[in-house]
Amino acid sequence: MSRTMIGAQNLTAAYGATLALQGVNLSVEKGEIFGLLGPNGAGKSTLLACLEGLHKPIQGSVQVGGINVAVDPTATKRQLGIQLQRTALMDDLTVAELLEVYAALYEVYLTSSQINALLERFDLGEKRNTLARRLSGGQQQRLALAVAIANDPQIVLLDEPTSALDPHARRAVWDIVRQLHDEGRTVILTTHAMEEAEALCGRIAIIDRGQIVACDTPATLIASLQLNSMLKATVELPLDQVCSLPEVSHARYTGQHLEVETARPEVTLSALHELAARSGRSIRDVMLRQPNLEDVFLKLTGHALAESNPSA
Amino acid sequence: MKRFLILTKAMSLMHLRNGYVLFWNFAFPVLLMLIYGAVMSQYMNYMTPGVIVLNALSFGLVSSSTMMLEMREKSVLRRLQATPLPAVQLIGSYLLVNVIIGVLQSTLIILTGVVLYDLPVTAASLFLAYPMILAGLLAFMALGGIISGMAAKAGTASAVGMTIYFSLMFISDMVFPLDMLPEWLRKIVPYLPAYPVVQLVRSAMLEATLDPKWLTHLFLLVVYGVGATLIAARLFRWEPKA
DSSP states (O other): OOOEEEEEEEEEEEETTEEEEEEEEEEEETTOEEEEEOOTTSSHHHHHHHHTTSSOOSEEEEEETTEETTTOHHHHHHTEEEEOSSOOOOTTSBHHHHHHHHHHHTTOOOOHHHHHHHHHHTTOGGGTTSBGGGSOHHHHHHHHHHHHTTTOOSEEEEESTTTTOOHHHHHHHHHHHHHHHHTTOEEEEEESOHHHHHHHOSEEEEEETTEEEEEEOHHHHHHHTTOOEEEEEEOOOOHHHHHTSTTEEEEEEETTEEEEEESOHHHHHHHHHHHHHHHTOOOEEEEEEOOOHHHHHHHHHSSOTTSOOTTO | OHHHHHHHHHHHHHHHTOHHHHIIIIIHHHHHHHHHHHHOGGGHHHHHHHHHHHHHHHIIIIIHHHHHHHHHHTTHHHHHHTSSOOHHHHHHHHHHHHHHHHHHHHHHHHHHHHHHHOOOOOHHHHHHHHHHHHHHHHHHHHHHHHHHHHOSSHHHHHHHHHHHHHHHHHHTTSSSOGGGSOHHHHHHGGGSSHHHHHHHHHHHHHHSSOOTTHHHHHHHHHHHHHHHHHHHHHHOOSSOOO
16 A cells, blocks of 8 residues: 655745745655756745755645645654755755764664765765765765755755756766665655656656646656657748747747647658748758657647746 | 764764864864963953953854754755754754763863963863853854854854954953943943853863852853853754745
8 A cells, every 4th residue: 555755735925025836736655756847946845845844834745754834844854865956955064974974864873884885875974084075966966865864864855956967967867766676765855857757757747837737657657648759840930920830839949949749740750841942041950850858848838948937 | 872972973973074164163272362361361260261262252142053054954954954963962962962072172272281381270270160060051052043043144243253253252351351431331241141150260270269250150141151051952954944
């Protein structure tokens, strides 16, 4: 039987007069990797802060491991492993000292060999006695993750664990998250990268302007909107003319790439060629792709994931 | 208890590894003594207790908050707030480390006085002086806590702290005798936080006796210390002001 590890009902939170979350409902089961996907300023971090007991909601309730955060914050904090968006560790301490201290704050006392094992696992074995501030960005991020599980938590909350990491370091973090999942831990992570959400998460909540606009598995989200295939090409043509081509349901530019949503790509493509020939333009880099979470997001919110909220 | 000890060890290491903290906490007090000694070596008996309080004042109002403000600005405090650690233990551990630093600073100043300027201290005078220094340190640190609670940034806190420090330094009988002040100011000064500490420490260190008005002085310090602690606790913030 599945067990609800994180629950939120009608959660509303604000900073001053600005609403950051509006009526959010959430239920995360044991062993899930659950993604909160949304642009910067959508409310992802605020939602985590409410779960972590760092932000008091103005309405609604939150439970961690079945315990109400407002009633017993110490008990709920005890069950969580946390990584904040800013690494925010005491960086005048060495890597090993940090693990010892953060575990101790949860009244978990690590032996030297336990610390070594944890460091090996996060590929930080050689950095045992290095001051945290002397680590590279990727190493600091891995350290933050090691610190997050130093107290052996059942629930791990990761706020943008891969932002500002190079692709290699990002893969390393993905592997770590999958390991946490394999150990039976429940992981909630925030991201504004849809490929990350697709690659890692069993279920995703799409957050926009403080509200959860959809919540399901990535495949179901994509399938449920019955999106058509996407035709991608590098060409400069007026959007209104592209939109009036046969079978086109939507068209937009991302950078210099034209993206066309079409029910019948072959028909649209030949029409596009004709249009380009008439306008004296050439088409390059034609590509057909399946719809992804980016398209789901666009469809549901009317704006692209990469854009920030105008209010943020 | 084990948690508190591990945390306190970490806090101590953070202070000891910070070059800025090390200089201002340990090199600066000795430098102060050398400067005063170079200018007025024949008055060092009068000056040394003054330098101890002057140093305790700058430490309490400014330096003792430095690391806390830095942790607040770098979101370290917020990260700690997310753990089950009770706030009382965090602040208790931080204060403990800083009180120890404050006492060590005073010891450095006394040692410099004894070695270089034949400061006539005895076991009895030190036995009486240390509790007075400690009382002053605690009151000053509590006042520093109000400043860091109110200031949005570390820079603002240190500017405000330094302004108060300099004002009190000139009028509290630390390095300039009280009779250099205008009549009206002389009436106010005894009720300000630094003057009572200077009187208590000076008579303890030089004469191994309690100042005639020691009860009034200590009472004032307790009022400042407890009052400031209550206000500082209310103003304490885990995050920088938005």
